Amino acid sequence: MDSELLNILSVISISVVGFQVVRKVLPWIYANVVGPKVFGSSVNLAKMGEWAVVTGSTDGIGKAYAKELARRGLKLVLISRSLEKLNAVAKEIGDKYGVEVRVIDVDFTGGAEIYDKIQEKTAGLDIGVLVNNVGISYSHPEYFLDCYKADPQFLRNIVAANIHSVTHMSALFLPGMIAKRKGVIINLSSTAGVIPNPLLSVYSSTKAFVNKFSDDLQTEYKEHGILIQSVQPGFVATNMSKIRKASVFAPSPETYVRSALSTLGIATQTAGYLPHALLQLIIHFTEAVFGDQFARNLVLKNILGTRKRALRRLAKEQ
Numbered sequence: 220m221d222s223e224l225l226n227i228l229s230v231i232s233i234s235v236v237g238f239q240v241v242r243k244v245l246p247w248i249y250a251n252v253v254g255p256k257v258f259g260s261s262v263n264l265a266k267m268g269e270w271a272v273v274t275g276s277t278d279g280i281g282k283a284y285a286k287e288l289a290r291r292g293l294k295l296v297l298i299s300r301s302l303e304k305l306n307a308v309a310k311e312i313g314d315k316y317g318v319e320v321r322v323i324d325v326d327f328t329g330g331a332e333i334y335d336k337i338q339e340k341t342a343g344l345d346i347g348v349l350v351n352n353v354g355i356s357y358s359h360p361e362y363f364l365d366c367y368k369a370d371p372q373f374l375r376n377i378v379a380a381n382i383h384s385v386t387h388m389s390a391l392f393l394p395g396m397i398a399k400r401k402g403v404i405i406n407l408s409s410t411a412g413v414i415p416n417p418l419l420s421v422y423s424s425t426k427a428f429v430n431k432f433s434d435d436l437q438t439e440y441k442e443h444g445i446l447i448q449s450v451q452p453g454f455v456a457t458n459m460s461k462i463r464k465a466s467v468f469a470p471s472p473e474t475y476v477r478s479a480l481s482t483l484g485i486a487t488q489t490a491g492y493l494p495h496a497l498l499q500l501i502i503h504f505t506e507a508v509f510g511d512q513f514a515r516n517l518v519l520k521n522i523l524g525t526r527k528r529a530l531r532r533l534a535k536e537q
């Protein structure tokens with residue numbers, strides 16, 4: 220190869236790498252490190268309105284969002300299934316942070332009547348923040364048809380709780396936010412929605428929906444002063460993940476939520492927590508370098524292992 224051709228190839232290679240750094244690497248560093256950790260979120264949630272609504276708020280990530288919003292001075296409407304648990308959490312948060320807390324008991328696997336009840340009970344409230352957190356998942360990874368055979372209703376329930384709740388709650392509270400030209404909607408997606416996730420296919424698809432819906436809704440309503448964020452946690456130590464002891468890669472819900480809120484106004488689609496962002500990055504890097512199929516097989520092998528252990532545990536319990 221003559222030296223002129225070599226020079227041209229070097230310039231092209233450096234330009235391609237430079238272009239990728241400017242287009243992808245720098246925004247990633249800003250969204251996951253510099254923005255949240257150096258500058259912090261500039262969104263003042265308490266200025267969005269008097270009240271925040273949090274779905275699935277008696278445990279885990281939803282309860283952690285509720286506590287953090289109360290700490291910032293917002294009054295709360297907590298929505299979950301069990302009235303007893305709701306009243307206990309309302310008292311705990313109300314006593315600790317001195318804010319008014321109201322509760323609404325609905326089961327999000329139900330039909331349209333849920334939203335009539337929520338509308339009626341929240342009428343007249345100045346709602347500035349909505350956290351669409353409620354979500355249900357499989358008890359363990361399973362093949363789609365085995366899942367269906369075990370409980371056909373489950374497939375309907377998971378779509379109702381993970382998708383209909385997000386669209387219907389947004390439809391209920393967006394008009395009030397648009398009228399005052401401010402408001403924040405935080406939708407809980409999952410890393411499962413952005414990486415290959417076989418054997419949890421319905422769950423991960425509902426979470427992919429949440430990302431897409433949030434992204435397009437943000438474009439539609441940005442100019443009305445509305446901020447819509449989709450957060451995509453990896454494992455968080457909650458009942459859903461069945462992880463009891465928090466660690467760096469499976470933080471406590473409180474640690475996760477504090478981190479996710481520091482990305483508000485910086486990233487509209489975010490893992491919300493640096494170790495989870497790194498996990499997504501590693502999987503996407505594996506896809507780019509070794510191919511999509513390699514990454515899918517790697518995840519499949521891992522999830523099959525989890526399924527095997529879960530089935531063994533279930534067999535022992537019977």
Ligand SMILES: NC(=O)c1ccc[n+]([C@@H]2O[C@H](COP(=O)([O-])OP(=O)(O)OC[C@H]3O[C@@H](n4cnc5c(N)ncnc54)[C@H](OP(=O)(O)O)[C@@H]3O)[C@@H](O)[C@H]2O)c1
Pocket residue numbers: 274275276277278279280281298299300301304305325326327328352353354355356380407408409410451452453454455456457458459460472
């Ligand atoms: N934990 C993780 O590792 C993880 C990872 C990625 C994404 N996420 C997402 O984060 C969100 C919260 O997860 P989490 O781990 O905090 O869950 P969790 O600990 O299981 O808590 C779920 C909350 O939702 C309520 N809930 C469950 N089913 C309901 C229903 N049908 N109707 C009304 N309320 C219901 C529960 O209250 P009651 O029991 O009182 O009904 C509880 O307050 C979900 O959308 C989940 O998909 C979690």
